[in-house]
Amino acid sequence: xxxxxxxxxxxxxxxxxxxxQVRDAEKMSIKSGRGMLDVVVSMKWADELQIRxxxxxxxxxxxxxxxxxxxxxxxxxxxxxxxxxxxxVMPVEKEETQIKVAIANPFRLEVLDSLAIALGMQxxxxxxxxxxxxxxxxxxxxxxxxxxxxxxxxxxxGEVMFGDSEELKTEIEEEAxxxxxxxxxxxxxxxxxxxxxxxxxxxxxFRVRYRVDGxxxxxxxxxxxxxxxxxxxxxxxxxxxxxxxRLPQDGRIKLKVLGKDIDLRVSTVPGNHGExxxxxxxxxxxLLVGLAELGLSTENEKVFQRLIDMPNGIVxxxxxxxxxxxxxxxxxxxxxxxxxxxxxxxxxxxEYMISGINQVQVNEEINLxxxxxxxxxxxxxxxxxxxxxIRDRETGDIAIHASLTGHLVFSTLHTxxxxxxxxxxxxxGVKPFLVASSVQAIMAQRLxxxxxxxxxxxxxxxxxxxxxxxxxxxxxxxxxxxYGTGCDYCNKTGYYGRIGIFELMVLDDExxxxxxxxxxxxxxxxxxxxxxxxxxxxxxxMKAYAGVTTIEEVARVAWE
Numbered sequence: 001x002x003x004x005x006x007x008x009x010x011x012x013x014x015x016x017x018x019x020x021q022v023r024d025a026e027k028m029s030i031k032s033g034r035g036m037l038d039v040v041v042s043m044k045w046a047d048e049l050q051i052r053x054x055x056x057x058x059x060x061x062x063x064x065x066x067x068x069x070x071x072x073x074x075x076x077x078x079x080x081x082x083x084x085x086x087x088x089v090m091p092v093e094k095e096e097t098q099i100k101v102a103i104a105n106p107f108r109l110e111v112l113d114s115l116a117i118a119l120g121m122q123x124x125x126x127x128x129x130x131x132x133x134x135x136x137x138x139x140x141x142x143x144x145x146x147x148x149x150x151x152x153x154x155x156x157x158g159e160v161m162f163g164d165s166e167e168l169k170t171e172i173e174e175e176a177x178x179x180x181x182x183x184x185x186x187x188x189x190x191x192x193x194x195x196x197x198x199x200x201x202x203x204x205x206f207r208v209r210y211r212v213d214g215x216x217x218x219x220x221x222x223x224x225x226x227x228x229x230x231x232x233x234x235x236x237x238x239x240x241x242x243x244x245x246r247l248p249q250d251g252r253i254k255l256k257v258l259g260k261d262i263d264l265r266v267s268t269v270p271g272n273h274g275e276x277x278x279x280x281x282x283x284x285x286x287l288l289v290g291l292a293e294l295g296l297s298t299e300n301e302k303v304f305q306r307l308i309d310m311p312n313g314i315v316x317x318x319x320x321x322x323x324x325x326x327x328x329x330x331x332x333x334x335x336x337x338x339x340x341x342x343x344x345x346x347x348x349x350x351e352y353m354i355s356g357i358n359q360v361q362v363n364e365e366i367n368l369x370x371x372x373x374x375x376x377x378x379x380x381x382x383x384x385x386x387x388x389x390i391r392d393r394e395t396g397d398i399a400i401h402a403s404l405t406g407h408l409v410f411s412t413l414h415t416x417x418x419x420x421x422x423x424x425x426x427x428x429g430v431k432p433f434l435v436a437s438s439v440q441a442i443m444a445q446r447l448x449x450x451x452x453x454x455x456x457x458x459x460x461x462x463x464x465x466x467x468x469x470x471x472x473x474x475x476x477x478x479x480x481x482x483y484g485t486g487c488d489y490c491n492k493t494g495y496y497g498r499i500g501i502f503e504l505m506v507l508d509d510e511x512x513x514x515x516x517x518x519x520x521x522x523x524x525x526x527x528x529x530x531x532x533x534x535x536x537x538x539x540x541x542m543k544a545y546a547g548v549t550t551i552e553e554v555a556r557v558a559w560e
Contacts, residue, residue, distance in 0.1 A: 006107060007037060007051065007055060008022060008025075008036055008037070008040075010054060010055060010058055011040070011046060011051065011054070014054055016045070016046045016050065016054070017040065017045060017046065021040075021043075021045050022036075025039045025040055025043070025045075028043075037051070037130070048129035048130065048131055048132075049129065051129070052127055052128065052129050055106055055127060056106075056127045059106050059127075061106065061125060061126065061127045062124075062125075062126045062127070063126060063127050063128070064092055064100075064102050064126035064127070064128050065128070065132065066090060066092065066102050066128050066132045066133070066135070066136045067132055067135065067136075069092055071090075071091065071092060071136075071140060075091045075092075075093075075094055076091065076140045076141075078091055078094065078099065078119065079091045079099075079101070079115070079119070081141045081142075082225070083115065083118060083223075084137065084140075084141050085137065085141060086223075087108075087111040087115060088103065088104060088105060088108075088111075088133060088137070089101040089102065089103055089111070089115060090102040090103075090128070090133060090136045090137065090140065092126065097121050097122055098121060098122040098123070098124060099119060099121055099122070099123055099124070100123075100124045100125075100126055101115070101123055101124070101125060101126070102125075102126050102127075102128040102132075102133065102136065103125050103126070103127065103128065103133075104127070104128050104129065104130045104132075104133035106125075106127060112125055118181055118222060118223070118226075119180065120180035120181060120183060120184040178226060178229045178230055178233045179233060181222060181226065181230065182230060182233050182234060182237070183257070185197065185199075185208060185222075186255075186257055186264070186279070187257050188210075188219070189210050189279075189281060190257055190260070190262070190281070192210055192212055192217075192491065193212055193213070193497075194210035194211055194212050194281060195211050195212070195214075195280070195281055195283075196210070196211040196278060196279065196280050196281065197209075197210060197264075197277075197278070197279040197281070198210075198211070198216065198276075198277075198278050199230065199231070199234075199276070199277040199278075199279075200271075200276050200277075201227050201231075201271060201273040201274030201275065201276065202273055203272075203273055204224065205221055205224055206221050206222055206223070206224050206226070206227040206230070206274075207221055208220070208221050208222065212491070212493075213449045213493070213495055213496070213497065213498050214322065214447055214449065214498060215449075215493075217491075227274055228274065231268070231274065231275050231277055234253075234266060234277055234279070235249070235251070235266075235268065237253045237255070237266075238251025238252060238253050238264070238266040239251055239252075240266070240268065245270060245275055246270055247270070248267070248268060248269045248270070249267075249268045250265075250266065250267050250268075250349075251265075251266040252264065252265055252266065253266060253279070262281060262282070262283070263281075263282040263351075263352075264279045264280065264281060264282065265279070265280040265282060265349070265351065266278070266279050266280075267279075267280075280351075282351050282352060293331070294324075294327070294328055294331050294499075294500050295499035295500035295501065295502070295543070296500070296502060297502075297534075297539065297542065300502055300504050300534075300539075303441075303504060303506060304332075304441075304443070304504065305335070307440055307441050307506070308332050308335060308336055308408070308410075309336070310408060310440060311383075311406065311408060312403055312404070312405075312406050312407055312408055313403050313408060313409070313438060313439070313440035314399060314400065314403045314409045314410075314411065314438050314439045314440060315332070315408070315409070315410050315411075315440055315441050315442075315443070316390075316410075316411055316412065316413055316421050316439065316441070316442045316443070317329060317410070317411075317412050317413075317442075317443050317444075317445065318412065318413045318414070318415045318416075318417070318418060318420070318421045318442060318443070318444045318445070319412075319414075319415075319416075319444055319445045319446060320414060320416075321414070322447070323445055323446050323447055324445055324446075324447045324498075324500050325412045325445065326351065326412075328443070328445060328500070329386055329410050329412065330352065330354065332410055333345070333354070333357060333384070333386060333410070334354070336384060337354070337356050337357060339356075341383045341384060342358070342380070342381065342382045342383050342384070343356070343357045343358065343382065343383065343384040343385075343386070344357075344358040344359075344360065344377045344380060344382040344384075344385055344386075345357060345358070345359045345360065345385070345386040345387075345388070346360050346362065346370055346373045346374060346377065346385070346386070346387050346388060347359060347360070347361055347362065347386075347388040348361065348362035348370070348388050348389070349361050349362070358380075358382075360373050360377065362388075370387065370388075370389075370391065370394075370395045371392075371394040371395050371398055374387070374395065374398040374399065374402065375398065378398075378402055378405075378407075382407060383407065383408065384407070384408045384409075384410070385399075385402055385407050385408070385409045385410070386409075386410040386411070387399055387409065387410070387411040387412075388411070388412065389411065389412050389413070389414075390411050390412070390413055390425070390428075391428075392428055392429075393428050393429030393430060396425055396428055396429070396430040397429075397430060397434070399411060400430065400434045400435070400438040403438045404434075404437065404438055413425070415444070416444070417444045417503055417521075417525070417535075417536065418442040418443060418444040418503045418504070418505035418528070418533070419442075419505060419521045419522075419524040419525040419528060420521050421442045421444075422435060422439070422442070422515050422521070422524055423520075423521045425439075426518070432515055432516050432517075432518055433516050435515055436507075436512040436513075436515040436516045437512070439507055440506070440507060441504065441505060441506045441507065442504075442505045442507075443502055443503065443504045443505070444502070444503040444505075444536060445500050445501065445502045445503070445536075446500070446501050446536055446540075446557040446558055447498045447499070447500055447501075447557070448498065448499060448500075448501055448540060448543070448549045448553045448554060448556075448557055449493075449495035449496075449497070449498055449549060449553050450495060450496060450497045450498060450499050450548055450549055451482055451483060451484045451494065451495060451496075451547065451548065451549060451550060452484035452486075452487065452489060452490035452493070452494055452495055452496040453496065454487050454489040454490065454496075455484045455485040455486060455487040455489070455490065455494065456482050456483075456484055456547070457482065457483060457484070457485050458480055458481065458482055459481060459482070459483050460481070461481050461551055465481075465551040465552065465555070468551060468554075468555050469541055469544070469551055470541075479545050480545075480547065481544065481545075481547075481550070481551065482547040482550070483550050483552075484496075484550075495553070499543065499548060499549065501536055501539045501540040501543060501554070501557070501558060502536070502539050503533065503534065503535050503536045503539065504533065504534075505524075505528045505533050506531070506533075508531060510527055511524060511527055511528065511531075514527055535558075536557075536558040537554065537558045537559060540553075540554035540557070540558050541554055
């Protein structure tokens with residue numbers, strides 16, 4: 001065994017074993033079927049306490065004599081029997097947020113991470129002898145290591161399994177600290193600044209991933225056997241049906257974690273190996289920002305501020321899912337949310353509740369659609385209307401007529417750039433002359449990760465990066481470029497937080513004429529460029545030149 005070989009080498013290095021004794025132990029091990037360490041101890045070449053103390057010193061670990069301790073039943077119950085046998089750990093002491101456990105294998109420290117997740121507290125390992133560990137597991141958990149004398153057996157993954165699957169299910173549901181585990185998963189996501197938590201049942205594991213700054217990162221997974229219990233716990237918290245596993249469900253959780261009130265939007269989808277769960281963390285503080293915090297350049301900020309102070313017209317924000325459109329729209333509403341203005345939003349769903357704004361949620365089950373809500377709220381005499389998304393001709397026509405009758409309308413579209421939004425509106429059936437006469441501006445956006453301020457460092461761009469940035473191949477540039485080397489502050493990623501890059505197209509008479517004449521997106525784009533519109537790529541490169549982000553990050557989300 002790998003562990004045994006390493007310990008034998010440590011004993012040789014410390015002159016507790018000679019080469020001859022090692023060879024003899026190997027022969028006797030093969031002949032008797034026992035482990036080499038058992039042979040060493042039985043031959044009295046070294047005793048278990050010597051081996052324990054030597055290894056503990058090597059790994060700077062504390063030691064424990066389990067037989068000298070009277071371990072209370074409450075502490076034993078804290079680590080479920082199945083976990084104790086699987087991980088070969090024995091709880092020996094507990095403080096407020098920390099538990100000390102005895103282990104006999106110092107080379108399996110990764111199990112401590114799994115245990116910490118399951119228990120929701122810090123775990124400190126103490127080294128015990130192999131003999132004492134077997135004694136403790138037998139005494140406190142009824143473990144029989146003769147593989148046949150007891151009721152349990154090990155599967156090929158080393159997990160303890162029982163003959164009756166219903167017995168296993170009952171034991172898990174009774175013993176697993178699922179409530180603490182779910183709370184720990186959510187708390188850890190907040191610590192890591194995650195925007196989403198993904199719980200994904202796979203064939204042989206229950207994968208947990210956090211989306212941080214737009215990128216998914218896999219973290220230590222809970223045991224596969226806890227999968228159904230964890231999902232059931234989340235569905236109960238989200239007021240969803242735990243019996244319905246064949247259809248997708250949506251729910252919402254409100255709770256306090258780390259002293260902070262947070263909302264989670266929960267979605268479940270049935271899969272081959274169980275229900276996949278995604279929890280979207282809704283952070284209201286991220287929306288209460290001004291235009292400057294969004295990442296708009298000084299020039300774009302001035303133009304956009306003028307646009308959102310207009311009495312009527314449509315302002316569209318475009319981009320794929322996860323590009324920050326909602327944050328931008330709420331940033332706009334926050335800037336103009338004053339007592340003398342009536343603001344109504346139509347959303348599917350309402351993600352954030354904001355004081356001073358009337359928010360209506362779509363519910364198609366009772367025919368409360370975007371179009372039906374819009375018809376009704378126009379009779380409420382609003383000054384500003386925010387529509388979560390223009391999805392069809394009916395919604396588009398009502399939004400445009402609202403703008404033409406004295407309302408300022410904000411909405412979103414799923415298009416790759418600003419000029420394409422015009423084509424998209426016409427494609428869903430909105431007449432070109434209505435688009436031309438009502439739309440004031442279209443802004444496309446993406447989110448790029450910001451360089452970590454703690455590990456920021458200058459570097460020379462590669463030839464590929466120079467080519468992307470428009471720097472002549474092989475040539476030198478006086479511009480300074482930066483990247484993050486990776487540190488504890490940014491979790492070794494080199495990035496911390498995100499900022500928007502934008503493409504703002506303001507319509508003039510020439511552009512309106514082009515739209516009316518059904519000019520292609522390329523023609524509209526060329527005209528907008530002549531008017532000074534900076535593309536997503538150009539705006540991103542400006543932020544790379546300013547040391548806010550990297551060329552690589554801009555290339556990831558923006559291209560031409």
